[in-house]
Amino acid sequence: MREPVDLRRQRILAAVQARGTARVRDLAAELQVSVVTVRRDVEELTREGRLLRGHGVVRSPVPVGEAPEGGPPDGDRVAVVVPARHSYLTETLHGARTVLEEAGLRFALHLAPQADGAERPLVERALEDGARGLLLAPRWRSLAAEEADYAWLAALEVPTVLMERRPRPGSAPHALDSVCSDHGYGAHLAVEHLVGLGHRRIVFATRDDSPTARSLRAAFARIAGAHPLVEEWTWALSAPESGQEGPYSADETAELPALLRKVGATAVVLHGDVDAVMIVQRLAAEGVRVPEDCSVVAYDDVVAGLATPPLTAVAPPKGEIGRVAADLLLQRLQGLSGTGGAVRRVELLPRLMVRGSTRRIDDPDDDPGGAPGNDSGNDLSNASTE
Structure with missing residues (x-):
């Protein structure tokens, strides 16, 4: 998913202002976009008087360390560190930046490569x-990678807020402020939606290479295992590369169409929704129709609504995560914490966006029923399983 143009240009400005000068090709490589895109952004920033252009290079109109006229002083800077190529966090970054800039703080974005310990x-x-402060979302592809960061996180001496990350209870950095989606509630929404449509046999296909993925696996196991109406459920990996810690059972590594037939499942929950779109395409190639033969719920809702059919999805409050995290950080920086310095762990509830990929299995009516407040109507027709 493409990041907003204004966010990309802010990243260009931050990089050039930090160095004084930068090559266009280096900026393109750093931002992982084309040289043509960076040139177009630089031209617009130059017209606005915020940058100076040279032959293949771009310069800041003010010396390094000095603030642009009317802008915040260089010391009023908050660093935001997130994984590179992580579209889920784009809305979170936008929400955080809005709050920080309204407070007159400079937003310095740092993108961590896909390697353990890169942050x-x-x-x-x-x-x-x-x-002066930090907003962090470490990649933490495995529990071992997460634990390896605990010591230096606990030793940070500036206000720090974790976004969509929460160290395990009792760990050293558990005392850091954090803002997370309540993924347990998100799992509950997915299961209750499918059970309410008459589905009793469900496959959960999740990733296993992030804190969110591990939280979801635990939540789905707890909810499905205790639900009186769920007759059978099992696991699958949503992508071959998504498992990092294995070993995994034969079911988890099985091809999803075969697993659906083995379990007699009429529904599947898929994390994340980029993997969900690809799996739905694979199901179609195998002759499994969505939602006629199998209802699908995606988790993340980054691109789920753009799929064919548009996917019902659990949507964590990504933008609000960034806004609340930035607000917590501001309160720390300004000494305005209303809890006397106590650590705050905020959980925000996801929503369920009902679209065309889920259907009631005992309703022969093929006409979709509208659902107020959703992106599209509920498609509630009969389904069968091979």
């Missing part, structure tokens, strides 16, 4: 550059 050197560099 620490970025944080150290940001602190050396004078960052």
Whole structure:
């Protein structure tokens, strides 16, 4: 999913202002976009008087370390460190940036490569550059990678808020403020929606390479295992590369069409929704129709609504996560914490967006029924399982 143009241009400005000068090709590589895109952004920023262009390079109109006229002083800077190529967090970044800029703070974005421990050197560099506070979303592809970061996170001496991350209870950085989606509630929404449509046999296809994925696996196991109307359920991996810690059972590594037939499942919950779109395409190639033969609920709702059919999805409050995290950080920076300095762990509830990929299995009517407040109507027709 493409990030907003204004966010990309803010990243260009931050990079050039931090260095004084930068090559266009280097900026394109750093932002993982085309050189043509960066040139177009630089031209617009130059017209606005915010950058100066040279032959293949771009310069800041003010010396390094000095603020642009009318802008916040260089010391009023908050560093935001998130994984590169993580479209889920784009809305979160936008929400955080809006709050910070309205408060007159500079938003310095750092993108961590896809490697364990990549966030620490970025944080150290940001602190050396004078960052007063941190918003962090470490990648944490495995529990071991998460635990390896605990010591340096606990030693941070500036206000820090974790976004969509929560260290395990009793760990050293558990004392950091955090803002998360309540993924247990999101799992509950998915299961209750399918059970309410008459589905009794469900496959949960999840990733296993992030804190969210591990939380969802635990939540689905707890909810489905205790639900009186769920007759049978099992696991699958939503993508071959999504499992990092294995080993996995034969069911978890099985092809989804075969697993649906084995379990007699009429529904599947898929995390994340990019994987969900690809799995729905694979099901179609195998002759499994969505939602006629199998109802599908995606989790994340980044691109689920763009699929064919549009996918019913659990939508965590991504933008609100960023806004609340930034507000918590501001309160720490301004010494306005209303809880006397107590650590705050905020959980925000996801929503269920009902679209065309789920259907009641005992209703022969093929006409979709509208659902007020949803992106599209509920499609509630009969389904069968091979």
